[in-house]
Amino acid sequence: MPVNVQRGYMRMLRIAEHYVTVVGVEDRTSWLRRVRLYAPDLVETLRGHPTEWIRLWVPDSTRDGLLRQRGYTVVASSPEGGWLDVDLVLHHPDGPASAWTRAVRVGSKTVVSFTPQKPHLGHQQPxxxxxxxxxxxxxxxxxxxxxxxxxxxxxxxxxxxxxxxxxxxxxxxxxxxxxxxxxxxxxxxxxxxxxxxxxxxxxxxxxxxxxxxxxxxxxxxxxxxxxxxxxxxxxxxxxxx
Ligand SMILES: Cc1cc2nc3c(=O)[nH]c(=O)nc-3n(C[C@H](O)[C@H](O)[C@H](O)COP(=O)(O)OP(=O)(O)OC[C@H]3O[C@@H](n4cnc5c(N)ncnc54)[C@H](O)[C@@H]3O)c2cc1C
Known part of the structure; x- marks a missing residue:
């Protein structure tokens, strides 16, 4: 499978890739779809702070086998259940991630990687x-x-x-x-x-x-x-x- 430079670089840095399965799909509204990913190993490494995000690898339909990476915010997760939720915008024109989201079904599989972040909300008022x-x-x-x-x-x-x-x-x-x-x-x-x-x-x-x-x-x-x-x-x- 061809890989892009970014994915190769992340592999060089030994950033783990998690093979995850979609276990839930729910439309919060006509343009925002919630997708639940079963990813027990990944969920254990999450820090659980607001704005925390994962890197979702999705197929690029213009090049067979090529995956593109897109950021998505973790909106909920359960270490006990081994799942995490992301809310994805269905935008126009489609890109690889929104096209993947439109087609996603329970049982779909994809790859996710995660680079730990620090919370970035400061303490200043307001x-x-x-x-x-x-x-x-x-x-x-x-x-x-x-x-x-x-x-x-x-x-x-x-x-x-x-x-x-x-x-x-x-x-x-x-x-x-x-x-x-x-x-x-x-x-x-x-x-x-x-x-x-x-x-x-x-x-x-x-x-x-x-x-x-x-x-x-x-x-x-x-x-x-x-x-x-x-x-x-x-x-x-x-x-x-
Ligand atoms: C840290 C981080 C967290 C993020 N969290 C989320 C999240 O929780 N939910 C979410 O939906 N997105 C989130 N994003 C944004 C998401 O990664 C981008 O919108 C991404 O470009 C979508 O990829 P795509 O393959 O669908 O479209 P692309 O291939 O990137 O773009 C294709 C076309 O769609 C347009 N486009 C892309 N995104 C949008 C958009 N949001 N609205 C309108 N037009 C758009 C582009 O201008 C382009 O014309 C996050 C990004 C980062 C960096």
């Missing part, structure tokens, strides 16, 4: 989160974590729902969320009007193009590097790799 639908699962994990572990922490989420209705998904958590077409402009407006202290710690999972605009906004607002964790989640108009 926590400002910039997100779109790709990082909505991460946002949900952050809101659940804070509600349970740090209810005193103020959190403000600027979410681009990309034309989707997220009210049913978020329920009462919608109160913490400001829907917007431009999360970066919202952050810049807060920083301009109220200063960097009003922004606190910034967590962002957005398209690469928006992350680039965000880095510029953070620099001009004077937000320190240790007060931010920003990561490209996808690339507008291009496959992720």
């Amino acid at each position: 926590l400002t989160v910039l997100a779109d639908t790709s990082s909505l699962p991460a946002v949900e994990s952050v809101l659940s974590h804070l509600a349970a572990e740090a209810p005193e922490r103020t959190v403000r989420v600027f979410l681009d729902a990309q034309g989707h209705d997220v009210a049913g998904l978020l329920g009462p958590r919608l109160a913490k969320v400001q829907l917007t077409d431009d999360p970066v402009a919202e952050l810049a407006a807060v920083a301009d009007n109220l200063g960097p202290d009003a922004v606190g710690f910034v967590w962002a999972g957005l398209s690469r193009q928006r992350i680039s605009a965000l880095r510029t906004a953070l620099r001009s607002a004077g937000i320190a590097r240790d007060s931010q964790h920003v990561q490209a989640y996808w690339i507008e108009g291009k496959p992720f790799g």
Whole structure:
């Protein structure tokens, strides 16, 4: 089976590949599908912090046998049951991961790898989160974590729902969320009007193009590097790799 460079590199670093089986498929809504993976060895290595993510390897239909790697947030897991859940956006145009998700069935098999991460939410008040639908699962994990572990922490989420209705998904958590077409402009407006202290710690999972605009906004607002964790989640108009 041909492997791509990234997979070869990860093998060189001895990052384990887990062969996993789909044991559940549930549509949370028409564009967000929850997939449960049976992966007991992998689940044991998870740290269980909010925003934790795995690398899912999915077939690229344009090249026989080639697998592509895509990041997905762990939204639930059970060491006893040996499973973990991921919520995958069904987007247009399809890429290898969304095409795999559309076709996935109980019994489907795939490969997952995992590189342990540290929690990246800082401790500053407030926590400002910039997100779109790709990082909505991460946002949900952050809101659940804070509600349970740090209810005193103020959190403000600027979410681009990309034309989707997220009210049913978020329920009462919608109160913490400001829907917007431009999360970066919202952050810049807060920083301009109220200063960097009003922004606190910034967590962002957005398209690469928006992350680039965000880095510029953070620099001009004077937000320190240790007060931010920003990561490209996808690339507008291009496959992720
Ligand atoms: C740390 C991390 C965690 C992530 N967690 C999740 C998660 O929990 N759930 C989730 O759904 N995604 C998540 N993502 C994003 C996901 O990995 C990307 O969206 C990925 O590019 C999808 O791969 P694909 O093969 O479907 O599309 P690609 O081959 O990457 O792209 C094909 C086309 O689809 C477009 N596209 C890709 N993603 C989106 C999108 N989200 N919305 C609209 N258009 C898109 C591209 O611009 C391109 O035109 C995460 C990414 C990272 C880095």
